[in-house]
Amino acid sequence: MSTKPKPVRVPLRLVEKTLLGGAGRLGRFVLAPEDGAVLPAFTAGQYASIGLEIGGAFVKLPYSFASAPSARGAIELFIARVEGGELSPKLFETEPGARWLLINPRGEFTLARTERRRLVFVSTGTGLGPFRSIVADLRDRGRLGDHRIVVANGARAAEELGYRDELADLDRARPDRFWYLPTVSRPEAATPPELSEGRVDRVLGALLAGSPDGGIRLAPGATLERWAAFAPPAETAVFLCGNPEMIAGVREALARAGYDQIFEEEYW
CATH class of the missing domain: 3.40.50.80 (Nucleotide-binding domain of ferredoxin-NADP reductase (FNR) module)
Structure with a gap:
């Protein structure tokens, strides 16, 4: 009997945030694994679910990797803030040191x-x-x-x-x-x-x-x-x-x- 692979969940810390444009609608976010964690392997072009604890609930959405797989010490995401969105406004509110969670790199856009x-x-x-x-x-x-x-x-x-x-x-x-x-x-x-x-x-x-x-x-x-x-x-x-x-x-x-x-x- 086949079993589903165990989800890959990696805790990350935000180390750098760069907002683009006067309105700051777009942002580049660099994240590194917390002590002891290891970034999962991924293929260029893939995405992963990114999540935060918000109001006692865990909220996640898919975001593509913007960094190369060879950058093993950190990942980078390029994200748009969607006004009224469930997750992206909260991501933009976080500052370096905030804890994010990465789940299951996947995708075939490679x-x-x-x-x-x-x-x-x-x-x-x-x-x-x-x-x-x-x-x-x-x-x-x-x-x-x-x-x-x-x-x-x-x-x-x-x-x-x-x-x-x-x-x-x-x-x-x-x-x-x-x-x-x-x-x-x-x-x-x-x-x-x-x-x-x-x-x-x-x-x-x-x-x-x-x-x-x-x-x-x-x-x-x-x-x-x-x-x-x-x-x-x-x-x-x-x-x-x-x-x-x-x-x-x-x-x-x-x-x-x-x-x-x-x-x-x-x-x-």
């Missing part, structure tokens, strides 16, 4: 889904988390150069683009292998020119069409020619994570363009 070496990662907001984990894992294992990768991430404003400097540095270091394509849907006069303007699904639609439509501005270097060099349809796997409307829009545009390997993970 590179095991494909053998293709050309990858397009499209996300909104904190949907970037699993892609940052995958990219950091490839970098740490010296395998980033084995792939051609596009990371397209959409946010409301420039200050809410997570890991922006890190990803831009990879683009500058390996422009033939790594393309960071950040977009902002609510641009301001001070929005840097290297950011495309518009929702990420509409920016990608304009890019594939070869010309922007109304309200869309493509950043310098965001060209159909570069896209074709990075992501020919028959050789490319596409991963989508975030807002369901974005996922539907990008899936439709890519399917029209001939992409046949598209994986998705909705965040709500």
Whole structure:
């Protein structure tokens, strides 16, 4: 008779919290195991349940790892605060030293889904988390150069683009292998020119069409020619994570363009 595997429960301490944007809607949280605890193994792209004791009850929700599995001393999560949510507002209220609980890493949103070496990662907001984990894992294992990768991430404003400097540095270091394509849907006069303007699904639609439509501005270097060099349809796997409307829009545009390997993970 088979038995269910025992749940993996690891107590963690919050060691660092970084809020993004003026409203602090998004946050990067670094957590380390308490003394004697061991972080469970996970695969880049997976998630785990994260929980807190709230009002005498234990509340948990799934969050993707944003760190690479090789970072064995700590994990990082990229989380959005959902007003009125059961858990996320409480997570944002915690300060370094607070106790969290991690339960059962799992999930199939990983590179095991494909053998293709050309990858397009499209996300909104904190949907970037699993892609940052995958990219950091490839970098740490010296395998980033084995792939051609596009990371397209959409946010409301420039200050809410997570890991922006890190990803831009990879683009500058390996422009033939790594393309960071950040977009902002609510641009301001001070929005840097290297950011495309518009929702990420509409920016990608304009890019594939070869010309922007109304309200869309493509950043310098965001060209159909570069896209074709990075992501020919028959050789490319596409991963989508975030807002369901974005996922539907990008899936439709890519399917029209001939992409046949598209994986998705909705965040709500």
